[in-house]
Amino acid sequence: MIGASNLRTRQGSGIYQTGRERVVQILETALEILIEDGYQALTLREVARRCKVQIGAISYYYKSRGDLLQDVLNMVLAPYGENFKAIRHAKGLSPEEKLVKLITLLLEDIQTKKTTRLFPHLWMLANHDPFVAKAVDSIYLLERLTFASLIAKINPHLVDEERETLAVFISASIAGSTMFIGFDKPWSKGLPLYRAMTCRALLDLVRTITPDQLAAYGWRREDLEPEWRTPTILSDEEHAELIASVRAENALPEAAPKRAAG
Incomplete structure (x- = not known):
C-alpha cells in the first residue's frame, strides 16, 4: 500500500x-x-x-x-529515486560498500513479481510511448548517476565518458539478469550465489579497470568528444533539471571535472 x-x-x-x-x-x-x-x-x-x-x-x-499509466509509473518509479538517494547518503559506508549495497538492492528488486512482470512491459511500451520512454530513461539515469558518483570515488582515473559507460554496463548487466533470476524464473533460487559473484565481479571491475586496459580493446581517449554529454532522450532542459535535483541534495559536486589526468 x-x-x-x-x-x-x-x-x-x-x-x-x-x-x-x-x-x-x-x-x-x-x-x-x-x-x-x-x-x-x-x-x-x-x-x-x-x-x-x-x-x-x-x-x-x-x-x-x-x-x-502516467500516474502508475510515477507511483512505481518514485521510490527508486528515494532508495538511490538513501544509498548515496548512507553513513559509515565506504564507496565500495555503497556500490555493493546498490547492486544488492537492484538484484533483490528484480526478484519481486512487480519488477519481473512490470518492467518488460515498460521496456516494450517505451518503443512507442514517449511518456513511458522518458519515464524509464529518467529512472535509469538516476540509477546510473548513483553508480557513476561511486565509480568516481573508487576509481578516480576514469573520465566522465568512461565512468558513465561503466555505469551503463553495470545497470544493463543487472537488468538483463531479470529473465534468469527474476520472480518465478528458473534461476530465481540461485540468487545468493549469483549475487555474490555479481558483486565480486562488478566491484573488481570498477576498482581495477584502467584506460590502458580499455585501449587494448580499441578505446582511445583521443577520440573523446570535446563536449561529451550523457546519451538520453530527455531534452537539455529536462536533463539539466534532473541533474540539478540530484545536486540539490548534495549527491554530486557542483562541477565535476570533464577530464581526468592520465
Whole structure:
C-alpha cells in the first residue's frame, strides 16, 4: 500500500484527501492488472469493475488509459529515486560498500513479481510511448548517476565518458539478469550465489579497470568528444533539471571535472 499522503501524481489527479484515497485505490488496482494480466488488460472499465465502482468514478480522475499509466509509473518509479538517494547518503559506508549495497538492492528488486512482470512491459511500451520512454530513461539515469558518483570515488582515473559507460554496463548487466533470476524464473533460487559473484565481479571491475586496459580493446581517449554529454532522450532542459535535483541534495559536486589526468 502506498498511502494517500505519499502519493505522487499528475497535476489535477486528486487534490483533496478523499480524492487522493480514491486515486490510490485506482492506481493500486491498475498496477495489479499490469502485473497479473499485462498492459493489454488495463482499461478504465476493468479498473472500475475491480474497484466495484461505476466507470464514471474512474473517468472523473482519468480520461484515458494513457493518463492512468502516467500516474502508475510515477507511483512505481518514485521510490527508486528515494532508495538511490538513501544509498548515496548512507553513513559509515565506504564507496565500495555503497556500490555493493546498490547492486544488492537492484538484484533483490528484480526478484519481486512487480519488477519481473512490470518492467518488460515498460521496456516494450517505451518503443512507442514517449511518456513511458522518458519515464524509464529518467529512472535509469538516476540509477546510473548513483553508480557513476561511486565509480568516481573508487576509481578516480576514469573520465566522465568512461565512468558513465561503466555505469551503463553495470545497470544493463543487472537488468538483463531479470529473465534468469527474476520472480518465478528458473534461476530465481540461485540468487545468493549469483549475487555474490555479481558483486565480486562488478566491484573488481570498477576498482581495477584502467584506460590502458580499455585501449587494448580499441578505446582511445583521443577520440573523446570535446563536449561529451550523457546519451538520453530527455531534452537539455529536462536533463539539466534532473541533474540539478540530484545536486540539490548534495549527491554530486557542483562541477565535476570533464577530464581526468592520465
